[in-house]
Amino acid sequence: MKREPFIAARKQRWARLESLLAALRTGRRDGLERDALHELPRLYRQACQDLALARRRMYGRELVQRLNQMALRGREQLYRPSSRYLHEVAQFFGVDFPRLVREEWRLFWICSLLFAAPLVAVAVTANKRPDLLYAVMDPESLERFEEMYAPDGATSSGRGVGDNVRMFAFYVRNNVGIDFQIFASGLVFGIGSLLSLIYNGVHFGAVAGHFVAIGYEQQLFTFVAGHSSWELVAMVIAAVAGMRLGSLLVAPGRRSRARALVEDAPRCLRLLLGAAAMTFLAAFIEGFWSAQPLPGTLKYVVGALMWTLVIVYLWLGGRRRAA
Amino acid sequence: MxxxxxxxxxxxxxxxxxxxxxxxxxxxxxxxxxxxxxxxxxxxxxxxxxxxxxxxxxxxxxxxxxxxxxxxxxxxxxxxxxxxxxxxxxxxxxxxxxxxxxxxxxxxxxxxxxxxxxxxxxxxxxxxxxxxxxxxxxxxxxxxxxxxxxVDGRGELRALPAAAPLAPPISLVPEEQAALLEFAARSPEWKADRRAELAQQLAPLTGASGAEGVQRALGMARWIEGAR
Structure with missing residues (x-):
C-alpha cells in the first residue's frame, strides 16, 4: 500500500483518537458521548499497529512522529496506576506496614541498638562530666532547651491553643524532615542513615544527661513521656528503611545494582512513609498533649500506654489476616 | 535505529x-x-x-x-x-x-x-x-x-527543506535512509559551511561536493519521504 491511500483509509480513526485523548488530557469530558471512552482501547491498539506499519514501510518522519505521539498519549491514559486510596491506606497501616517492619526485624534491632547505645552512653557521661557536653552541643542550643523546660513552667502553662498548633506544625516540619533525611542519606551505602542515627542518639543523650544533671529531669521526662514512643521508634524505622536502601547497593544479590534498586526501593519507601506517619502522630501528641500542665503521674501512665500501643501495633498488627 | x-x-x-x-x-x-x-x-x-x-x-x-x-x-x-x-x-x-x-x-x-x-x-x-x-x-x-x-512537539514536525526530489542511485538500507532524513531535518540548524562539510561525507552517493552535494542529499531525503 502506498503512503497516501494508507493515510486516507485511517484519517478519520486517527482524528477520533486524537480528539478523545485531548478531551481526556484536559479533563473536559462533557463534549464526549457516553460510550466514547469504550472506543479508546481499540483505537489505541490500531494506532500502535499503524505506527509499526508506518515505521516499517518508511512512510516518513512526520507520520511516524504523529503516530508515536498518539500511541504514547493513549498508553498514558490506559496504563494509569489505579487509585483506590482509602482502601489502600487502611490496608497499608492495618496490615502491610507492621508486617514490613517485622520482616526487617534484624535491621530493626541493629538500628535500635545503634540509636540507644550512644544515647545512654552520652546521657551517663553528660551526667557525670557536664563539661564534656559541649563537645557535642553548642551552648546556644542548650540554652534554648533549658528555657523550654525551665521548672517554673512559664513555657508550658503559658501556651495557648494557637501556640499548641504552632508547636505541632514546628514538630511536623522538623521531625518528619529528619526522618526523610535519615532515609535518603541511606542511599550512600547505608552510611548516611547510620551516621544520622548515631548523631541523633548522641544529641538526645546529651540533652537528657544535661537536664538530669541540672535537676530539670521532672520537666523533661513528663514532657517526652507521651510522644517519645512514636517518635523514637519511627526514627529507628526510617533508619531501617535507609539502611535497606543502601544494602541494595552493597549486596544486591543475584541482580544488577540498578535492578535491585528498581525492584526493592518502593518497599523501602513504604517503610519510610509508615515511619513518617508515626512521626506525624508523635508531633500531634507533642504539640497538644505533652506541654499540658497536668500531674506527672498521669503523663507517665499515658506514656506507658503509648509505648505498649506502639509495641503491640508493630508486633501483632496485620497478623490475623496472614493465616 | x-x-x-x-x-x-x-x-x-x-x-x-x-x-x-x-x-x-x-x-x-x-x-x-x-x-x-x-x-x-x-x-x-x-x-x-x-x-x-x-x-x-x-x-x-x-x-x-x-x-x-x-x-x-x-x-x-x-x-x-x-x-x-x-x-x-x-x-x-x-x-x-x-x-x-x-x-x-x-x-x-x-x-x-x-x-x-x-x-x-x-x-x-x-x-x-x-x-x-x-x-x-x-x-x-x-x-x-x-x-x-x-513532551511538546516543538522542533519535531518541521517540513524538510525544499529541494528537487532525487532518486538515490543505489537502494539504501533503512539505517542509511534514516540518516539521510535526519541530515535533511537538521540541516537548517547549521551554517552553510557545516552543511557542506557534513555532505562531503556523502560525496560517494551524491557524486557532488559543496552546495551542490547538499542540494542532492536534501533531494534524496525528500525522495525517501515520498516526494516525487
Whole structure:
C-alpha cells in the first residue's frame, strides 16, 4: 500500500483518537458521548499497529512522529496506576506496614541498638562530666532547651491553643524532615542513615544527661513521656528503611545494582512513609498533649500506654489476616 | 535505529510496537529546576504573610513550608501529568521508564532522593550521574525508575527543506535512509559551511561536493519521504 491511500483509509480513526485523548488530557469530558471512552482501547491498539506499519514501510518522519505521539498519549491514559486510596491506606497501616517492619526485624534491632547505645552512653557521661557536653552541643542550643523546660513552667502553662498548633506544625516540619533525611542519606551505602542515627542518639543523650544533671529531669521526662514512643521508634524505622536502601547497593544479590534498586526501593519507601506517619502522630501528641500542665503521674501512665500501643501495633498488627 | 544516533529512549509497548521517548538533557532540566526554584521562593514569600496572624497563622506557615519543601515537585508531578511549573514551561515531563505516567511512589522516591543528588553540594551527584547515564538520569531517577522527557512537539514536525526530489542511485538500507532524513531535518540548524562539510561525507552517493552535494542529499531525503 502506498503512503497516501494508507493515510486516507485511517484519517478519520486517527482524528477520533486524537480528539478523545485531548478531551481526556484536559479533563473536559462533557463534549464526549457516553460510550466514547469504550472506543479508546481499540483505537489505541490500531494506532500502535499503524505506527509499526508506518515505521516499517518508511512512510516518513512526520507520520511516524504523529503516530508515536498518539500511541504514547493513549498508553498514558490506559496504563494509569489505579487509585483506590482509602482502601489502600487502611490496608497499608492495618496490615502491610507492621508486617514490613517485622520482616526487617534484624535491621530493626541493629538500628535500635545503634540509636540507644550512644544515647545512654552520652546521657551517663553528660551526667557525670557536664563539661564534656559541649563537645557535642553548642551552648546556644542548650540554652534554648533549658528555657523550654525551665521548672517554673512559664513555657508550658503559658501556651495557648494557637501556640499548641504552632508547636505541632514546628514538630511536623522538623521531625518528619529528619526522618526523610535519615532515609535518603541511606542511599550512600547505608552510611548516611547510620551516621544520622548515631548523631541523633548522641544529641538526645546529651540533652537528657544535661537536664538530669541540672535537676530539670521532672520537666523533661513528663514532657517526652507521651510522644517519645512514636517518635523514637519511627526514627529507628526510617533508619531501617535507609539502611535497606543502601544494602541494595552493597549486596544486591543475584541482580544488577540498578535492578535491585528498581525492584526493592518502593518497599523501602513504604517503610519510610509508615515511619513518617508515626512521626506525624508523635508531633500531634507533642504539640497538644505533652506541654499540658497536668500531674506527672498521669503523663507517665499515658506514656506507658503509648509505648505498649506502639509495641503491640508493630508486633501483632496485620497478623490475623496472614493465616 | 535512530536510537543509537540520538538521545531517544525506546520502550516496547505490550501492543507489540516500539515507542520512542525524547529524553531531556541536563540543560533543559537545570533550567526547569531554576524556574521551579523561583516559583518556590515566590510561594515562600507569599506564605510569609501568614505569620502576621499570630500562633495559628504561624502554624499554618510552618506546615505549608513543610509541604512546599518536600512535596512541591511530588504534588505537581502526580496531579499535573508529570509536570512541575518549570517543566511545563520547558515542555518536559516525568514518566516511568516504560513511558507510563508517574504515580505517588515513583514521584516520592525520585524527589526525596534529591537529598542524595544534592551531595556534596549544588546537585553535584545529580550532575555526575546524569552525565554518565545514557538517559541523563540523576540518582533519584535511577532508583525510582523514571525518565524526564520532552513532551511538546516543538522542533519535531518541521517540513524538510525544499529541494528537487532525487532518486538515490543505489537502494539504501533503512539505517542509511534514516540518516539521510535526519541530515535533511537538521540541516537548517547549521551554517552553510557545516552543511557542506557534513555532505562531503556523502560525496560517494551524491557524486557532488559543496552546495551542490547538499542540494542532492536534501533531494534524496525528500525522495525517501515520498516526494516525487
Amino acid at each position: 535512530s536510537a543509537r544516533l540520538d538521545t531517544l529512549a525506546v520502550v516496547e509497548a505490550p501492543e507489540g510496537v516500539e515507542l520512542s521517548l525524547r529524553v531531556a538533557g541536563i540543560t533543559a532540566r537545570a533550567l526547569a529546576f531554576g524556574i521551579d526554584l523561583l516559583v518556590r521562593l515566590a510561594l515562600y514569600s507569599a506564605l510569609s504573610w501568614l505569620s502576621l496572624f499570630g500562633g495559628p497563622g504561624e502554624a499554618l506557615l510552618l506546615l505549608s513550608v513543610f509541604v512546599v519543601e518536600w512535596f512541591y515537585p511530588v504534588l505537581f508531578e502526580v496531579l499535573w501529568a508529570g509536570q512541575t511549573p518549570g517543566k511545563r514551561v520547558l515542555g518536559l515531563a516525568v514518566v516511568r521508564d516504560d513511558g507510563t505516567p508517574v504515580g505517588w511512589s515513583a514521584s516520592v522516591l525520585r524527589n526525596f532522593l534529591r537529598v542524595v543528588d544534592f551531595l556534596p553540594g549544588l546537585y553535584g551527584a545529580a550532575i555526575v550521574s546524569s552525565l554518565l547515564s545514557r538517559d541523563s538520569k540523576r540518582i533519584g531517577d535511577h532508583v525510582a525508575g523514571t525518565l524526564v522527557v520532552h
